[in-house]
Amino acid sequence: MNGFAKGKDVTVYLDGIILGGVREVQFNVKxxxxxxxxxxxxxxxxxxxxxxxxxxxxxxxxxxAPFDCMETLELCQNGERIIFSGCAVSDISAxxxxxxxxxxxVTVEAAERSIIHE
Structure with a gap:
């Protein structure tokens, strides 16, 4: 499953804390x-x-700094929560x-993904 969202359409949480300044999010399976x-x-x-x-x-x-020790990454969009667990940062560039x-x-690789429909 691949996905793309603009920052204004998605809320990103790192270990339950909202991450601000998100411009866009892309996710896929490797x-x-x-x-x-x-x-x-x-x-x-x-x-x-x-x-x-x-x-x-x-x-x-x-x-x-919050990316150094995160365990979960959560994307909330259109009544759907996608939770990535077992996360590790693979690349940071500017x-x-x-x-x-x-x-x-920031590129994050996760071992597991679960989807919750609200």
């Missing part, structure tokens, strides 16, 4: 398959699938567009 080969040959003996959920947040002038405001991009 699937990887690891091949395990036989010893001294290239013949695959087994395949191990791995699946994680990737959330990319674009933030305006955000204080990034860009400065011509207008001069700093835009931080």
């Amino acid at each position: 699937s990887t398959v690891y091949n395990i080969g036989e010893y001294l040959t290239d013949i695959p003996a087994a395949k191990i699938p791995s699946r994680s959920h990737c959330v990319k947040l674009k933030l305006e002038n955000a204080y990034l 860009s400065i567009p011509p207008r001069g405001e700093v835009v931080n991009t």
Whole structure:
């Protein structure tokens, strides 16, 4: 499942605390398959699938310290709550567009996702 939302349409919570300055949110599923080969040959003996959920947040002038120790990330939009757990930050970058405001991009990978319809 892929998703995209503008900051004004979604509320983002880090461990239950509202995160301000959200410009946009993107999320998708990242699937990887690891091949395990036989010893001294290239013949695959087994395949191990791995699946994680990737959330990319674009933030305006955000204080990034809360991302250091978060456990859950929650997106609330249109009566639906998407809760990501087992979170870890995989990338943080910043860009400065011509207008001069700093835009931080934080990429979070989560082990599990659950959806609650309200």
